[in-house]
Amino acid sequence: MLNFSFENQTRIHFGEGQISAITNEIPRDAKVLVVYGGGSIKNNGVYDQVISALKDHTWFEFSGIEPNPLYDTLMKAQALIKEHDIDYLLAVGGGSVVDGSKFIAAAALYAGDDPWDIVAKQQKVESALPIGVVLTLPATGSETNIGAVVTRDGNKLPFMSSAVRPQFAVLDPAVTLSLSERQISNGVVDAFIHTMEQYLTYSVNAKVQDRFAEGLLQTLIEEGPKALLAESKDDLEVRGNIMWSATMALNGLIGAGVPQDWSTHMIGHELTGTYGIDHARTLSIVLPAVMKVRQQDKHEKLLQYAQRVWHISEGNEEQQIVQAIQLTENFFQSMGMPIRLSDVKLGESDVDVLLEKLELHGMVALGEKQQVTLPVSRQILTTAL
């Protein structure tokens, strides 16, 4: 395995009824800004639970964070923070609300002129307001990690800083029961692909990390479809297993000491930035094509994936790999996801647009060995047509 440093200081409170834990997690004298999205938390009881837990705190609220949170929206929170001297953010929502809160927290204490530089120029974030999270949509892992993605003018760009790692995260599987099928599908597939991007590279004989990743993949394959079926969709054990998988998929643990390949995400970001396609639905389109185009480079891990995750033993190595890619596509489709650009009504002319965006954003050497150059990205997108 490769040398690594790892830490994850976020405290987790997992299970039904755990929202009440925020009472003791947030200092009693804090001035709290509750940050949320479109208001669904007011219909599913989450808002009421949060307010009840904060009844002895001073708090304000900022809503309207959209999926793929927009810079302009997030900057509107700054006036509120100054006006009320806010010193704690409580993000109540999914990955977009958490990511948005991270940017708000960093921008509030940013010493430079323009907070957009945090993503556009990758300016280092030295400090940020403390953040707590009540997660409502298991998917991105943002609730315990240091990353966030922000969008402006069709540019969807990431930043990372340990200053924005949440202090605590409440994971109550019961709050996910009110999610739509599409949200569940997106979440399961997003977590699956986060795992794949830290796993499907080349072997460095990191047996623990490999087996942890395989365990997450198997769990998501088993539990994901159950969360869509009438007879099991309200099963809290299923929801709990999905929720914990999604957090573990991107808390840094399975990626510590192994090579990583985030090319699927980077290409996917251009699909979202340009055409507004749901994040996870861009990934389910791009990953199968990455597996096919880079089959030689990833041969060893693809074979391990076929044998350990899908328990394929028939056929020669290449046949096993082809079968595993097919089963991956079947899994995505069983979750109601698109697996081709044509599934989202895009075609050859769009490939050129996407290539230009990749070039514009400097995404010219992606992947575990920086081998995904623009021509390789073109091949991937063409394979995904």
Add this chain to the structure above:
Amino acid sequence: MLNFSFENQTRIHFGEGQISAITNEIPRDAKVLVVYGGGSIKNNGVYDQVISALKDHTWFEFSGIEPNPLYDTLMKAQALIKEHDIDYLLAVGGGSVVDGSKFIAAAALYAGDDPWDIVAKQQKVESALPIGVVLTLPATGSETNIGAVVTRDGNKLPFMSSAVRPQFAVLDPAVTLSLSERQISNGVVDAFIHTMEQYLTYSVNAKVQDRFAEGLLQTLIEEGPKALLAESKDDLEVRGNIMWSATMALNGLIGAGVPQDWSTHMIGHELTGTYGIDHARTLSIVLPAVMKVRQQDKHEKLLQYAQRVWHISEGNEEQQIVQAIQLTENFFQSMGMPIRLSDVKLGESDVDVLLEKLELHGMVALGEKQQVTLPVSRQILTTAL
């Protein structure tokens, strides 16, 4: 899965050459006490690396921590701490040195009259000196967790406090190359049994935790024997996989949200306290007997263990379980461990002595459902004869 809260704030620096990381981990103005054991670190280069990393720090040293660290030894450090106004402990060693340092750290700031009350009366530890760790023997997981075990007058007793969780831990697999075969065997089997005690209970459908535990067990089964073979014992990848498995086995992660059964450890502690048998060698004797005596209670997880960890598919369920227990014993023996009381020259008369010790220490209702009463412990020890 069960509700849980989880945190682990220890920063990990993993890999060859990482001892140098302590330079920046310990505040430059700290007065550091370097705590170690019998001096093996002076022969294998670890001491020199530590000293080199601390060349701009003020530091003192306290050596002589024995395996199963003794209260009287640990209390000797207190005078040194007062004399030099020590405010940071650096534990350099295996689980005993780390556990001993945790007790030293807690005793230094203990507000009560007698620090022995921390273990004897389970007095709450509210604060402790900060601790850093350079781990030399992968086994106990103490380097990132909140537990420690201390021995006095043949009584080996645990305490837990988040105040003693190390701030950081350096895990350099290269420093384990100088360990004896016995130390390696003990470490691998200790980590294996830590995992089993959080896994082999009853199912709460915690798929992630189960698969992570199975991944650790499989890794230890694969890598443990290689660390003893002439052709692979110096393989740093093998050592690295063992080291990371041992840390992950008891950092709280696989035990979060699942029932636990620490009866093997509690019975084993009496064997060490009374007869001075190596900790891990008590576990390899007790665990197989626990598996046999509690086969009905643990049927479901024993079967899962047989099928997923040992890939057993032939025979009926009971036959698969019996085979898995046999393979577990074979694994312990391949690691050079005893699996019966007779292997360490103990017999029926000793069972009475051990039962008295268990009663004395209040160990009268052990296990995941408190069903391991003294008669059941007798049955376990008799089965282990």
